[in-house]
Amino acid sequence: MEMKFKIFRFDPEVDEEPRYQEYRVAADPAERILDCLNRIKWEQDGTLSYRMSCAHGVCGSDGMRINGTCALACQKLVREYADAEVTLEPLPFFRVLKDLTVDMNAFLEGILYFRPWLITLSDPPEQERLQSQEEAKRVEEVIRCILCACCTGACPVMSENPNYVGPAALVWAFRHVFDSRDEKRIERLNQLDFPDGVWPCVNHFECTRVCPKKIPVTKCINTLKREIEKTLPGRSQ
Amino acid sequence: MIFKHDVIIVGAGLAGLRAAMEVAGAADTALLSKVYPTRSHSGAAQGGIAAALGNEEEDFWEWHMYDTIKGGDYVADQDVAEILAKDAPRAVYELEHMGVPFNRTPEGKIAQRAFGGHTRGFGKAPVKRACYAADRSGRVILDTLYFEGVRKGLKIYPEFHMLDLVMKDNRVVGLVAYELATGEVHFFHCRAVLLATGGYGKVFKTTSNAFASTGDGVFLAYRAGIPLEDMEFVQFHPTGIYGLGVLISEAARGEGGILRNHQGERFMERYAPTIKDLAARDVVSRAIATEILEGRGINGRDYVHLDLTHLGEKKLAEKLSDITSFVKIYLGIDAATELIPVAPTCHYMMGGIQAGSHGRVLDTEQNPIPGLYAAGECSCLSLHGANRLGCNSLLDLVVFGRRAGTSILQDLKHLSWDDPPAHPMKEVQDRIRSLKERKSGEKHGRIRSAMQETMTRNCSIFRTEQSLSQALAEVRALKQQAGRVAIDNLGTRFNTDLLEALELEYLLGLAETIVVSALGRKESRGAHFRDDYPERNDDDYLKHTLVQRTDDGPQVSTKPVTITIYPPKPRTY
Numbered sequence A: 001m002e003m004k005f006k007i008f009r010f011d012p013e014v015d016e017e018p019r020y021q022e023y024r025v026a027a028d029p030a031e032r033i034l035d036c037l038n039r040i041k042w043e044q045d046g047t048l049s050y051r052m053s054c055a056h057g058v059c060g061s062d063g064m065r066i067n068g069t070c071a072l073a074c075q076k077l078v079r080e081y082a083d084a085e086v087t088l089e090p091l092p093f094f095r096v097l098k099d100l101t102v103d104m105n106a107f108l109e110g111i112l113y114f115r116p117w118l119i120t121l122s123d124p125p126e127q128e129r130l131q132s133q134e135e136a137k138r139v140e141e142v143i144r145c146i147l148c149a150c151c152t153g154a155c156p157v158m159s160e161n162p163n164y165v166g167p168a169a170l171v172w173a174f175r176h177v178f179d180s181r182d183e184k185r186i187e188r189l190n191q192l193d194f195p196d197g198v199w200p201c202v203n204h205f206e207c208t209r210v211c212p213k214k215i216p217v218t219k220c221i222n223t224l225k226r227e228i229e230k231t232l233p234g235r236s237q
Numbered sequence B: 001m002i003f004k005h006d007v008i009i010v011g012a013g014l015a016g017l018r019a020a021m022e023v024a025g026a027a028d029t030a031l032l033s034k035v036y037p038t039r040s041h042s043g044a045a046q047g048g049i050a051a052a053l054g055n056e057e058e059d060f061w062e063w064h065m066y067d068t069i070k071g072g073d074y075v076a077d078q079d080v081a082e083i084l085a086k087d088a089p090r091a092v093y094e095l096e097h098m099g100v101p102f103n104r105t106p107e108g109k110i111a112q113r114a115f116g117g118h119t120r121g122f123g124k125a126p127v128k129r130a131c132y133a134a135d136r137s138g139r140v141i142l143d144t145l146y147f148e149g150v151r152k153g154l155k156i157y158p159e160f161h162m163l164d165l166v167m168k169d170n171r172v173v174g175l176v177a178y179e180l181a182t183g184e185v186h187f188f189h190c191r192a193v194l195l196a197t198g199g200y201g202k203v204f205k206t207t208s209n210a211f212a213s214t215g216d217g218v219f220l221a222y223r224a225g226i227p228l229e230d231m232e233f234v235q236f237h238p239t240g241i242y243g244l245g246v247l248i249s250e251a252a253r254g255e256g257g258i259l260r261n262h263q264g265e266r267f268m269e270r271y272a273p274t275i276k277d278l279a280a281r282d283v284v285s286r287a288i289a290t291e292i293l294e295g296r297g298i299n300g301r302d303y304v305h306l307d308l309t310h311l312g313e314k315k316l317a318e319k320l321s322d323i324t325s326f327v328k329i330y331l332g333i334d335a336a337t338e339l340i341p342v343a344p345t346c347h348y349m350m351g352g353i354q355a356g357s358h359g360r361v362l363d364t365e366q367n368p369i370p371g372l373y374a375a376g377e378c379s380c381l382s383l384h385g386a387n388r389l390g391c392n393s394l395l396d397l398v399v400f401g402r403r404a405g406t407s408i409l410q411d412l413k414h415l416s417w418d419d420p421p422a423h424p425m426k427e428v429q430d431r432i433r434s435l436k437e438r439k440s441g442e443k444h445g446r447i448r449s450a451m452q453e454t455m456t457r458n459c460s461i462f463r464t465e466q467s468l469s470q471a472l473a474e475v476r477a478l479k480q481q482a483g484r485v486a487i488d489n490l491g492t493r494f495n496t497d498l499l500e501a502l503e504l505e506y507l508l509g510l511a512e513t514i515v516v517s518a519l520g521r522k523e524s525r526g527a528h529f530r531d532d533y534p535e536r537n538d539d540d541y542l543k544h545t546l547v548q549r550t551d552d553g554p555q556v557s558t559k560p561v562t563i564t565i566y567p568p569k570p571r572t573y
C-alpha cells in the first residue's frame, strides 16, 4: 500500500520557522513507521534527521509525535494507520535540534535530580543482598523504563509548568524509593516533596496512556504521593 | 577542537561502561558514544548473565568453563574461559551491589534459569545458570552502570562518533570524532584508547542487532593495520521473529519453550537428544535451517514455530513479558495461546579485534600495541571460540571490561604523551568534504542492502567454496561502488546521511574479512558450517584465524589455540 506522510522539518541553523514536508512511500501493513521513515530517508530525502537504533522498542531513541500522540516509531505499525495520512512531529516541549531530533538534556537532568542509583550505607555482603520476591515485585513495572520521554512529552502539566520534574523522573524516583535495598528512602521522599516535585501531577493519565512499556506511570506517582503523606508526618503541603 | 584526556573509552555499552568505572577517578577519562549511552545495544539483551552461583541448583565454575569451551567447539582458549567462569560470581554480585534489580528466588537470592549449552556435570542435563531481570537483563544493567558512571563524575561525550584512530610509530596517540549536534570534527589527544564499540550484525540482512551495530571500532582498527581474529564465526540465533529478525531470547526455551516443525514435531529431539531445544545456538540454528530445507518449515515456508503456549500467562508475564509484548506488537500474536513464527537471525560476532585476556590489543606477532585496548563484542579474546553461549556475552563485557580498565591503569604509569602527527583530522575532513562535494552518485542505502543480501544468501548458516566466492566477488564489486556514493544532506546538524555513508565502508570492509576468513577454514566448526567440508578437522584447523589488511587485500594467517584441561572431543548435545 502507499502511505502518505507529513513530516515536521526544521533546521534552526538555516530555517526561520518549521515547515511540514510531504512524502509518499510504499509500505507493507506489517511494517513499522520507522521502516517507512528509513525508506524515505534512504531513497528519497537524506536530509531528514531522527534518532533510532534498536528498532524494537528497547533503546528509547525514536520517541516522537505520531498523528498527535507520543509514541515510538519502531513500535507503531503501518496497518494501524491504513488509509490515513501520518503526521510525524518531534516530542512536544522539547527543544528541536533538527527535524524530529530533540534536546534531551533537561529531561535527563530531571532524572538525575533524584539520584537514579542505589544508595546504601552498609557494606555489601560477600554475596548478593537478599530481597524477597514480593519486594522485587514492587519495582517490577518501573524497571521497564527505556528513557524514551514519551510520557514527559505527553504530559499536559509540562506545557504549563516547564519546571515540573515530569513523569519519567518520578518513575525513576519510584524505582529507588521502593527498592528494599536502598537506604535513603526518607531522604528521597523529602526530596520529592516540593512544588515542582511529585505534586504538580493532576492525574491526566496521558503519560500512562502513551508509555510504550506499559508502565502504570500515574499509579506510581500517586503511590509516591501517598507514601510521602504517610511517611512524612507534619510536612508542610 | 582538540580535547585532551589520559584515557578515551569509545562505546557506552556494558564493556565501555564497566571499563570506565575502573579507570574514572584514577585517571582523566572520557567516554564517547555515537548513540546516547543508554541507547547502546547492550540494552537489548534479554536473557541474562551467566554465573555458577548455584542459587537454584548445584553448579560449579568448572562446569561453566567446560560448557564455554565445548560451546565454542574447542577453539575457545581455555585459560581465558577459566578466567570468565571463575570471575563470574564476583562480577554478578558486584552488579547486584550496584543496584541491578535481578529477579529473586524464594530465599531472596538472585534467580537463575536454564540457557542453551549451559549444563550440569559436563553436559549431562541443562543447569540454571543465567541470572536475569525478567527479559530485560541488559537494559537494567546498562542503566545501572550508566548512572553509576554519572554518579562517579565520568566525563561523557554523548553522540560523538569516532571516525578515525590516530596512530604514530605503531602506537595510539588519539582519535578523531564527529559531533552529531554540530557537525564539527574534533581531535581527542590521549595516552590510551579502549575500543568498546560492539558488534556488526548489520553486515547481514536479518539481524537482531541495532542500526548502530556497524562495527566501527573493528573496522577502524583493521584499517590501521591491526589484525582481526576469528572473523568467520558469525552467530545466528535460532529464534528471530520471522521476517523482522527481532530476537526472542533463548530464555523462552530456558523457561520451557519448544521448537516445532510443520507437523508439530519437537524436531530438536532428533538433533540433540540430551538437551534438545537447549543445545548450543549453532546446533539449533542448523537444525531449523535443515528442517526448512527439507520442506518441514511451516506450510513449506522458511520458518518454524516456537511454542510457548504451555508456559501459562503467569510465567509469560513474570519472566518473558517483553518478548510476549514484541510478538503481540509486531505479529499480533498472543504467545499464551498461539505459536510464534521464528527463523534464525544474525546475532553475535565471535570475531573481532585481537586482544589478550588483559584487554591489550595485539599485533600479528602477539605483542601489545602501546595504548590500545579492546573489550566487549568488538574484541576477540579467543574466549567464545566458534560459537558463544547465551549469557556469556554480558558476562564477558563486565569481566573483561573491568580487566581492560585495570590494564590501562597499570600501563598509564609508563605510557607517555606523544605528539600527534601533523594534521590528525585532515584525512577525515577530506573524506567528508569529498562525500559532500560529489553531486550525484550511488545511494548508500542501496549498496548496503545489496551487501546484506549477498552475505545472507552466501555466507550464513551453510557455506560452500562457491557461495563464499560469490559473496567475495559481490562484496568487492560493492566496495568499488561505495567509492561513488553521493549524499543528499550537506548540513551540519544530525547529519546521519553522512554517517551512514561512512559506516557503509566499515560494513563492507568487515564483510570482506568475514568471507575471506570463512574461505580459509575448510572444515565445519561451531557456527561456521561448510557443506563442502562438513566435518570438524582438528588436525588442520584447531587454530584461530587472523586477518590483516595489506595493500594487496586481506592477508589471512593463523595462531594456535590454548588448551589447558579439556582435550577436544566430538561435540554432541
Ligand SMILES: Cc1cc2nc3c(=O)[nH]c(=O)nc-3n(C[C@H](O)[C@H](O)[C@H](O)COP(=O)(O)OP(=O)(O)OC[C@H]3O[C@@H](n4cnc5c(N)ncnc54)[C@H](O)[C@@H]3O)c2cc1C
Binding pocket: B010, B011, B012, B013, B014, B015, B016, B032, B033, B034, B035, B036, B037, B040, B041, B042, B043, B044, B045, B046, B047, B048, B049, B050, B137, B138, B160, B161, B162, B163, B196, B197, B198, B199, B208, B209, B210, B212, B215, B216, B217, B247, B249, B347, B348, B375, B376, B377, B378, B390, B391, B392, B393, B394, B395, B397
Ligand atoms: C537482541 C539481543 C539480545 C541479547 N541478549 C543477550 C543476553 O541475554 N545475554 C548475553 O550475555 N548477551 C546477549 N546479547 C549479546 C550482547 O548483548 C552484546 O554482545 C553486547 O551487549 C555487546 O556489548 P558491547 O558493550 O560490546 O557493545 P554495545 O552495547 O553494542 O555498545 C556499543 C557502543 O559503542 C558505541 N559506538 C559504536 N561505534 C562508535 C563510534 N564510531 N563512535 C563512538 N561510539 C561508538 C555505541 O554508541 C555504543 O555505546 C544479546 C544481543 C542482542 C542483539
Ligand code: SF4
Binding pocket: A154, A155, A156, A157, A158, A166, A167, A200, A201, A202, A203, A204, A205, A206, A207, A208, A217, A218, A221
Ligand atoms: S498523570 Fe500526571 S504526570 Fe501523567 S500526564 Fe497526567 S499530569 Fe502528567
Ligand code: SF4
Binding pocket: A144, A145, A146, A147, A148, A149, A150, A151, A152, A167, A168, A171, A210, A211, A212, A213, A214, A215, A217
Ligand atoms: S516511563 Fe514509559 S514513556 Fe516514560 S520514559 Fe519510561 S518508558 Fe518512556
Ligand code: FES
Binding pocket: A051, A052, A053, A054, A055, A056, A057, A058, A059, A060, A061, A062, A063, A072, A073, A074, A075
Ligand atoms: S529505535 Fe529503539 S526504541 Fe525505537
